[in-house]
Amino acid sequence: MSQRASLSSRLGRAMPILDWGRSYTRDTLTSDMVAAVIVTIMLIPQSLAYALLAGLPPEMGLYASILPLMAYAIFGTSRALSVGPVAVASLMTAAAVGNLALQGTAEYIAAAIVLAFLSGLILLVMGVLRLGFLANFLSHPVIAGFITASGILIAASQMKHILGVQASGHNLIEILHALVIQIPNFSLWTLLIGGGSMAFLFWVRKGLKPALLSLGLAPRLADILAKAGPVAAVAVTTGVVALFGLNEAGVAIVGEVPSGLPPLTVPQFDADVWSSLFVSALLISVIGFVESVSVAQTLAAKRRQRIVPDQELIGLGASNIASAISGGYPVTGGFSRSVVNFDAGAETPAAGAFTAIGIAVAALFLTPLIFFLPKATLAATIVVAVLSLVDLSILKRTWIYSRADFTAVAATIVLTLGFGVEIGVLTGVILSIALHLYKTSRPHIAEVGLVPGTEHFRNILRHKVLTDPRVLTIRIDESLYFANARYLEDYVLDRVVGDNALRHVIIMCSAVNEIDMSALESLEAINHRLDSMGIRLHLSEVKGPVMDRLQRSDFLEDLTGKVFLSQHGAVEEVVALCDTPTEAAQATAAQ
Amino acid sequence: MSQRASLSSRLGRAMPILDWGRSYTRDTLTSDMVAAVIVTIMLIPQSLAYALLAGLPPEMGLYASILPLMAYAIFGTSRALSVGPVAVASLMTAAAVGNLALQGTAEYIAAAIVLAFLSGLILLVMGVLRLGFLANFLSHPVIAGFITASGILIAASQMKHILGVQASGHNLIEILHALVIQIPNFSLWTLLIGGGSMAFLFWVRKGLKPALLSLGLAPRLADILAKAGPVAAVAVTTGVVALFGLNEAGVAIVGEVPSGLPPLTVPQFDADVWSSLFVSALLISVIGFVESVSVAQTLAAKRRQRIVPDQELIGLGASNIASAISGGYPVTGGFSRSVVNFDAGAETPAAGAFTAIGIAVAALFLTPLIFFLPKATLAATIVVAVLSLVDLSILKRTWIYSRADFTAVAATIVLTLGFGVEIGVLTGVILSIALHLYKTSRPHIAEVGLVPGTEHFRNILRHKVLTDPRVLTIRIDESLYFANARYLEDYVLDRVVGDNALRHVIIMCSAVNEIDMSALESLEAINHRLDSMGIRLHLSEVKGPVMDRLQRSDFLEDLTGKVFLSQHGAVEEVVALCDTPTEAAQATAAQ
Known part of the structure; x- marks a missing residue:
């Protein structure tokens, strides 16, 4: 986009609705409305269920599925993402808010609303400051491990509802312990309904679609019908409970849910609450953003569309603020509902707005x-x-591929299960950064020699290569920066001490993408110390941007040797220098 | 060293004294004793002064210069390093201990001893676990900035003694503020003595050596005499005060200092004190270690000797524990005294042991x-x-060379001056790591083309190169890991969307030193998405270790294109593929 970008195109970037809205046709409208009806049917039980998971009244799940969808339709860039309450964010909400207040109290609800508002603010600020890259520090394995562990935690936390007992806890051990103690008090009718629903839903997931296909239904229709399984379970069990009055027999029911549109709420402005929820809000925001963007990118790529991650921050931020001011709780783009939306044919974010209308109804x-x-x-x-x-399987895959990644995943899973979601994910992030830094602090350094008959230089330990006892070439497979600067210093000096034949050291820099000030000082120290041993230091294959920077320092003037464009040229010239009589060599050096 | 390393050589590594002790001669003895006498003369006033700086009684400075030197002589690997109280560690001791107790109290002294013990333990544990590399995360600019700021803080903190007033504070602003308020109460005699000594010592530093040289003294002798300046100042001012009874006229004196060898002390075992001193002890240890090692390495290199950093941790750890059990406080290898020791001809750590005897006397x-x-x-x-x-000047040098380094230095200096040593150095470390991660999270990515007449591929923005609209080659100048995995994904997809001529993308990996699990998943996503657009993905110039790892994953099987050894070969083959009719191309691909 040129600097002369018009006002309208700039507005279009800030509010994507102005872009896609212009080319909206009757056909698009039809597609979007069909998708909206399907997603609405799927969303209703999901919204109620996730509110339950978050420890909130069921209507808050519905509220979180109305205005946030409208806000995302205006500010989001994905054509298919469906925003609303999701499982992991609901669990994180319960964990964060549960530290502040008891479930069922007005404070608990108020804190959940503040959490949504704070998440929205964080996302908006990150979007405006273009800080979307921060989410990259959540590595894929850490996210995978975190989501797996959250899934286990969530499933365990729901067993109390299926057994009809009271049991809760902040980590897997507490939850399982409470369940074991409470099992004798289980409610038979509740277990029959819960267990039956579970069995039915598992069958719907695995067996219904093939069955429908064998009945001759179109694959797309079979797919959509299979997604409606939860609605069937809800309808049937509700009917059974109403018919037989099982709520009198110990089956916990949702009970009275206020009818009406979402209330306008003003988040509580209490500095204590805000500061104690800040880290939680940050984690919910970042994790929600990462999940959302990866779903949105996957779906966009299928239609050769693109999403703008920094604008997604704004879209999700607006959604969360919309949720907070309409009695909802933190929302983000959900995977399953977005896929349903996409498969059902949604073409623009308007499908989300129509879904919101459906939920409002x-x-x-x-x-x-x-x-x-x-x-x-x-x-x-x-x-x-x-x-x-x-x-x-992420454990197995990382174990085979990279022990560092495995360590990060395993720690994330174990700590999430053992100490809860926040400690788990924070440790995962810090550990993966620490392991990365550790790896780069001990770079792979190879002593290289000439592969006979070529101009290639390879590791002397892996290949049969030609070397000269007077010339040592080392190739560093890492950018040089403070964490490995001293390692390089030690490596070179350890290698050189005692090798009396040596007269030239060449550092091959083809994989050195940066030399920071610490590494520059290490190179100066190496140069200086080699000089005091009568050995000259040369560099070869230094990259353009690195060379530009070296030229702004005094290093090149102090360097006892030269900087060569190619390693081959370096060795040829240095060996020639060794072969000339010392006087001549000094004369050359003085030039 | 082979696995059959004998017991004695393993012992020699753990206690270097067993190595150098064996070849100790009468000549070495003479050299070491001469050096010891010179260093002793220099160390006496220095030890007293640094104890004053740490807010401790003067004899603790002497105690810290006896047993620690013995311990280092046994366990250290540097032949010239002189261990004892140093300026920065003394300032850090004052800052750490000052948080716990008032200067002059028994608790203050006890806490300083615990600090030395804790530092010793930390250093020993780091040495045994070979964690010396952790010190590398203190970048050179951060250390330079920290030492500069500490120097300013120390100089400011001493002005109260020179003016003869009471004024203290934890940061520069507090110190200057207290001084300004107290200036009217200054003591004339104190100022004359302090100011006179300062002027004399500055002259000694700059003017005495040339004066002695012009009198015909040997340069080495002149050098050593110039270092004895502080002893002269101490002798003269002590005499003047004693003669005229200036202590009655408001000149603060050292007063009674107990005579005798260091007492045997047992560090206090109080969990609260230990935990509140832990971070301080860690910082003192790591900073002391970094300083020590860099001095030791500089001196060792001059004689083609080497030091073993992990063994240095043990040497310094033993010194600090020795200090703690003999009534001293944290010690480390000092720059100026080590240089004097080296210049005076010390050949083995025995010189340190002889110095210890001198101080004991x-x-x-x-x-x-x-x-x-x-x-x-x-x-x-x-x-x-x-x-x-x-x-x-570090500010200017980093400003020219690298803005990231400049930011880290400037923050370290400003925060050390404004908020004290611990906040300053911690922020410097965290900031330099964060800036490094930020840089690598947005790697330099260049679209490259063939330089005509060569096999070289260069940036299309910088060079006149040949490209083919059906083939896109991008070169990534960074290892691929979680922090930049999504950036690469976005970059490739943004570049590709809308380019309908494109049929092949080649990623040139010559500067990619690692591909972690997150980056692998991003490559899989890129491969998958390009595939759904009918574009094939190829890699070229993948390094051996990276390729080894890719072969352990499913990526190479899913890859729609090939992995080429050289970029030139890749483009030749891919262009040929484009030129064959579609059927033929598919047949080739199916092979």
């Missing part, structure tokens, strides 16, 4: 219908949904 | 002589010594 008119909805059914939909997130 | 017999020693004189020796540490 549900909030207005359908809440009396879910009075008898058993919590066990909602828990079953959560368990079945999150178990698909659990993928321990 | 002083502690036994000379303490009555320093009763009238004015604190102002000691402060003057500190000010003159530390001002030589102040080198603001």
